[in-house]
Amino acid sequence: MKNSRPSVMRPHGLPESASHPVVTPLSPSVVYASETPDALDDQYEGRVHGYTYSREGHPNADVIARRLDDMEGATGGVVTGSGMAAVSAVLLGLLKTGDHVIGGDQLYGRSLRLMKEDLPRLGIETSLANPGDVAAMRAAIRPETRMILVEAVSNPTLAVADIAGIAALCREHDLLMVVDNTFTTPRAFRPFEHGADIVIHSVTKLLAGHSDVMLGYVVAKDPALNDRMRVFCVTTGMTGSPFDCWLAERGLLSFDLRFDRAEATAARLADCLAALPGVKRVIYPNRTDHPDHARAADLLQGRGCNMVSFELNGGRDAANAFTRAAEGLSFAPTLGDVGTTLSHPASSSHRALTADHRARLGLHEGFFRVSVGLEDPDALCAIFVQAVAAATS
Template sequence: MTRNSRGSLVRPHPLPDSASHPVVTPLSPSVVYASDTPDALDAQYEGRVHGYTYSREGHPNADVVARRLDAMEGAEGGVVTGSGMAAVSTVLLGLLKAGDHVVGGNQLYGRSLRMMAEDLPRLGIATTLADPGDVAGVAAALRPETRLVLVEAVSNPTLRLADIDGLATLCRERGILLAVDNTFTTPRAFRPFDHGADIVIHSITKLLAGHSDVMLGYAAARDSDLTERMRVFAVTAGLTPSPFDCWLAERGMLSFDLRFDRAQATAAALADHLAGLRGVRQVLYPTRADHPDATRANALLGGQGCNMVSFELDGGRAAANAFTRAAEGLSFAPTLGDVGTTLSHPASSSHRALSAETRAELGLSEGFFRVSVGLEDPERLAAIFTEAVAQATSG
């Protein structure tokens, strides 16, 4: 059979040339990319020309998402990873080595706390937890071998505010990197680089993508050399994002500003509504005057509050079970940032690995809930919570 025989070419020819271009970013699922010659491949690897080789090392859909987030955060060359925790791992494992020490906020996301408590020490990286709102306490936790401080701008799930300005000054004076997980606040409400942070982390999975059908993360450093070290680690460890997830995330990010503003306004109204319900012990929302960090929240966020509300019911686990059963139309699920409102119970999900004593120290009782507010009608949402709280606490 000759080369020109019908069916002899397994792979199709390149796409036809076109004088126009697609409005929607094409999905590029190819794992491999062909080059013309070894010299052409050298030119790509040496950075003389831009191109793709193997999707673990980068692909067009990841670059589109990275450029969007770079523009939002004031970054350049950010790394998109397969999940938010992959982004955290990219920062910690890509920049630290055995013998180093890292200080983490004591109210980090549950899996970040587990990495601090178990995985980093197993690899010879010492860790200490401290209150990120107490700069003096963080300073006391520093050691000569401390290389990095990791905090969340707004903590998960207690919505406490880190003293980013104070921590940035401390870290700069000591020559230590400050990494800020900006997932809850998003660059719509807060930009860590503008406040002196060295590294920004996101779980794109959450509000940025916004539809509970994507799992992605992002990390970027102010220093391009640090970003490159993180990129090399992510590629080596295979923390590769799916092209399809990146394609979906870009779609979600196109409506991000609108979704954020609507959900944030509803969250503020819901927080005020919950505070007036009998059986609700406390409500946490950054713009409320009774928030423990209200002054700092106003200074850092400038009146923004994000789409997250946390509250505590009287009645413990029994009330929690009754509440989720009665909250008709709301998903009880360990996630956030969806177009629909979701309920999370940290004691049975994100922070279940912590001891009861540790959860109590963090304020995470059996009646504590985190609410990710979606795009529902605010009055309808308030009515659902009114009825659910009443049924949960009537006994």
């Protein structure tokens, strides 16, 4: 009997339709077929746009990248498999052996580890300095310095960088200014408007916003830098999956609403915590007792974002009691979910640092970072009142 199976299997075309889908289609294909070798040359050499292999790019990555480009006022951004992949694309994709980079001394814990342990192993020298102290940044510059990496608002101490001062310093010394904008997001701050050369995001967090996506994003003003980072990401396999890109696009549709609601609740929660016995200090950019309040007001133009940090009296015992009593809240090393989450840097993001190093950063055992979600503000404050009472008893 003759085999009826065609010799070349091809996907069926989509049915013709006078209408179009409202939701971006998910394109999970790993490979894309071209008609001829000449057609493939045309794609690789930029004469036509097309896809070849999903590690090199796919439709869902392009859709989310263009949305993020629009939000940051940029073009040519690169979507990566995580926020740390975006950080790595900058540091490893643009620097070489013998170069020197300065980082803010209150970066996210894994960024600090990359700076302190991995880059030196590859012959890239690093220094850390207070991003709020331009004189300290200036003192760290060497002839081989190539860039300065800071977070606009630091994770998890919520220190506000002197962006204007660092931008001027970078222009003076012809350095790349790299800003991790994850906490602030384009809703509160657009780094390119303040002198940044490269902007980084962990899309996993507030932008996607539902704790079901692992993605990053990086974009430079200079198209040549974008090309270098894109090639590095393709070579090292840092590409984000189509499904995560598709989910992140869905999250972005509600981003502005989520951010504004969570920000308003965060301000309420910060004031609530500040009034509770047993709370040693509260850190929120819009509060007048924030050490960088004046700088935050100037930089963020009244935005406070959704992150609140605070410290309990009583150390680790109080921290354990607090999380046990915080019913309905997730104790998890993440941020940006629709629900409020609690993070304890000493046991999670900054656990690799020595106790002395954490103490210098103010990350004591009673220190918590709160990513405020979309709960009713009164109900959320009531949970914290109960949990703090349990911790102080």
